[in-house]
Amino acid sequence: MTDALLLVDDWGPEKIVVVSHRRTGMKGVLVIDNTARGIGKGGTRMSPHVSVEEIARLARVMTWKWASVDLFYGGAKAGVVADPSSPDKEAILRAFARALSNEVPREYVMGLDMGLTEDDAAIVQDELGDRGAAVGTPEHLGGVAYDRLGVTGYGVAEAADAAADFLGRPLAGARIAIQGFGAVGNAAARRFAELGATVVAVSTAKGALHDPAGLDVPALLAAREEHGDDLVSRHPQGTAIPSGRELTVDCDILVPAALQDVIDEDNAPDIKARLVVEGANLPTSPRAQEILARRGVTVLPDFVANAGGVVAAAFAMDSRYSGFRPGTPAIFETISDRLRANAVTVLEEARRRDSTPHTAGRTLAEERVRTAMRSKGRIPR
Incomplete structure (x- = not known):
């Protein structure tokens, strides 16, 4: 079993919340990695093999992903230990949402990842009675249909x-x-x-x-x-x-x-x-x-x-409480502009540093997160 305290380093996680519900058998975890640049935002996955360590790794990826595309949200991820094909999926998901009502949506907004669908995002909104609790809902509910749009x-x-x-x-x-x-x-x-x-x-x-x-x-x-x-x-x-x-x-x-x-x-x-x-x-x-x-x-x-998904998620986050849908052409144009520019920036930096693109890209993201942490007094100025 992973000792959650061993996962903590200079960046995070800031919070690890493990939840369970006896009647449905729900077990799950939320990892809020780093919120120096904004509230936690990342997908929620459902799989029989979810672990705290896996979700922590993915939450850290979200920290770098948001910083890499220079959008103002923090790294976070959640996971439910369950089979997404289970007939009890909705009950398990509702129990998971209720268990995280202290964190959602004030500290973390649920999204879609492996095992969850647009209707599942709608279930989370319904359970918590808050349109801001999740993004990725069906288009007919005002959401950005990530998978359908691709x-x-x-x-x-x-x-x-x-x-x-x-x-x-x-x-x-x-x-x-x-x-x-x-x-x-x-x-x-x-x-x-x-x-x-x-x-x-x-x-x-x-x-x-x-x-x-x-x-x-x-x-x-x-x-x-x-x-x-x-x-x-x-x-x-x-x-x-x-x-x-x-x-x-x-x-x-x-x-x-x-x-x-x-x-x-x-x-x-x-x-x-x-x-x-x-x-x-x-x-x-x-x-x-x-x-x-x-x-x-x-x-x-x-x-x-x-990172195209997080760019689209930023549009969805911005419109959670709006009566208007975000414009699809603007989403695709922004994804193309940001990802193309960022790919070149990272490869140029890797060449300049004589390092791998992973190292160069992460260094650039770390500098953005570190600057935000320093401005907020989370690390010495």
Whole structure:
């Protein structure tokens, strides 16, 4: 069992709240990492495997992500230990929201992460009787429909385009492999195709598909709509390959957009892509990043590449109590502008410092957070 006190360092967490409810069996945790730049904001996930340490790691990513895109919220994350397919999901979620009523929404605003849907965000609002308690609600309730709009995946492709251009390898004609074809992966594939790239491999929880000549992205999107994760066995194009092999196929750009910790020191030497764009949170280990850097492979960090969701969340946060929906064109324009500029800034800084983009990007984010902490008297001036 993780000793929560061992998770505390110079940045946070500021608060770890573990909650439970005997009747529903609900167990959950909220980690508020650092609020020097604003109240805690981050997704809430539901999984049987949620742990305090996992949520603390993800909350720290949110701290750097908000600072990296220079938006004024703090890092936080929450998790519920439950199966999202359980018939008791709503009761468990309502119990979780009630248990955090002291913190939500004054210190933390719930959002969507793995296992939760737009309707679940609406349930949280309903349970606490406060439109400000959660963002990510359905559009018909005034929310920003992140998954339907595909804001995170769109931002991943935009950041990849800017990074590829910076590295002198234009995205048009580039071969892309995408691990994960959920909300992030499928939206990224759509945008990559629009930008002229060729998607050569995709994967789901049920397997992977590979075609060196390029997969038909519109057909893949239609197959996902009809078959979900089973698209890999229902789609006629491409060759089935074992899950995980999509990470090491011959390609120019690799987008791990599924789970954390999928690229480690064991498979990093086999990565053939010259640019890795982190669509998921924490998909590469620090050791893997070092190995890839030595091999001349550039890794664009998660807190830069997949920050399209937090930009959209900032719009949603701003409109929580408004009678007007935020404008979709403004959301996409801001995501493109911020992520493209930030990708170039981080890669330039990495080149100047002769460091990995993770180190350079985190240093820039740390400087912003440290400045805010110093101004508020949280550290010596």
